Amino acid sequence: MEKHQDTKTELILKAAQVFNQQGYHQASISTLAEACGVKASLFYYYFQNKEDLMEAVLEYILGISTQKLKIMAADNGLSQTEKLGKIRRFMEKLYLHNPGGCIMANTVLETALFSPKFIGVLKTFFSEWIEAYQLLYQSHYQAEKALELAEATVQDIEGGIMLMKLYGDKKYLMNALARSERLLL
Amino acid sequence: MEKHQDTKTELILKAAQVFNQQGYHQASISTLAEACGVKASLFYYYFQNKEDLMEAVLEYILGISTQKLKIMAADNGLSQTEKLGKIRRFMEKLYLHNPGGCIMANTVLETALFSPKFIGVLKTFFSEWIEAYQLLYQSHYQAEKALELAEATVQDIEGGIMLMKLYGDKKYLMNALARSERLLL
DNA sequence: GTCTATATGCGGATAGAC
């Protein structure tokens, strides 16, 4: 690893926060630069353009979220209860105190129809997320049913994050998480 | 009503479509003007600025969606089955063939955190929507429970619209609608 | 690698003719 890789990662990390809170269009390169304490032009040393940067951000998020979630859901060294607890804490860490909500859903709704570059990562994110929950539910339901429940759970959670953002009330997300666990009682 | 009200309404109507498909930031006044077959400056005759126009659009959508939904849900001249059919057809008309998804949810995720002007309409929209479903569910559940189910339904549907937009597959919305009806079997 | 300086274009918005 060369030194400049560290800077690149820091830019991605900070940009992720700003994009998450402001959205893709609203967050200008200058805004991002200021948040990072660097000059705007530096971004063009590490990334070809704004779209490219955003793609890197989404891929970074993918790596720290659903990819990990899938591993948790597949981990057979844990009891079902431990697994549920771990997943809940993970989801809460990701979304409960994050006023920007889910950057993946935000990006789908803001850009999906005309930024083909993002679609790949976005689809992977939601597919993995659904897969993870399906795996979890398969302990109590057969595959078909588990898939429908997994999709329903992800929809419920995403809708909950949206309402949480609008009303500033955590109950929408909390209730969705509780409902997902109730499926395994 | 003066004549110019017709033009104004047409602008709102067309702008609603463009905002719905492109999002608030991506849709420029020039884009909107072209879609309407008028010059950009005309918008500033009818609206103070872009934010103002968007607010009018959101209020228009409010008027043709949840306000009507609430009336349907409260209509006691219909059997439960008729009511469900009517509501389902209404939801399908609003969202099933609309590639832009739900403009209200889009706007929440894209602008909610820094466009205070929109928050009022957006909150009203989702509150009315939830109320409508709560009313519906109160035939089978007591108020508290009906409210939670109503919130869950709206979350499920909104999440479904998002996934439908991402994957281009109507099943996510269709399944959410089916689940909402299953609650009243 | 990071900066300064700058090009370029577009978006929101206004003035004023018709």
Add this chain to the structure above:
DNA sequence: GTCTATCCGCATATAGAC
């Protein structure tokens, strides 16, 4: 009411010094 012309600022992006 609707248009033409135009202003202004900001956003993306590049060139080149250090």
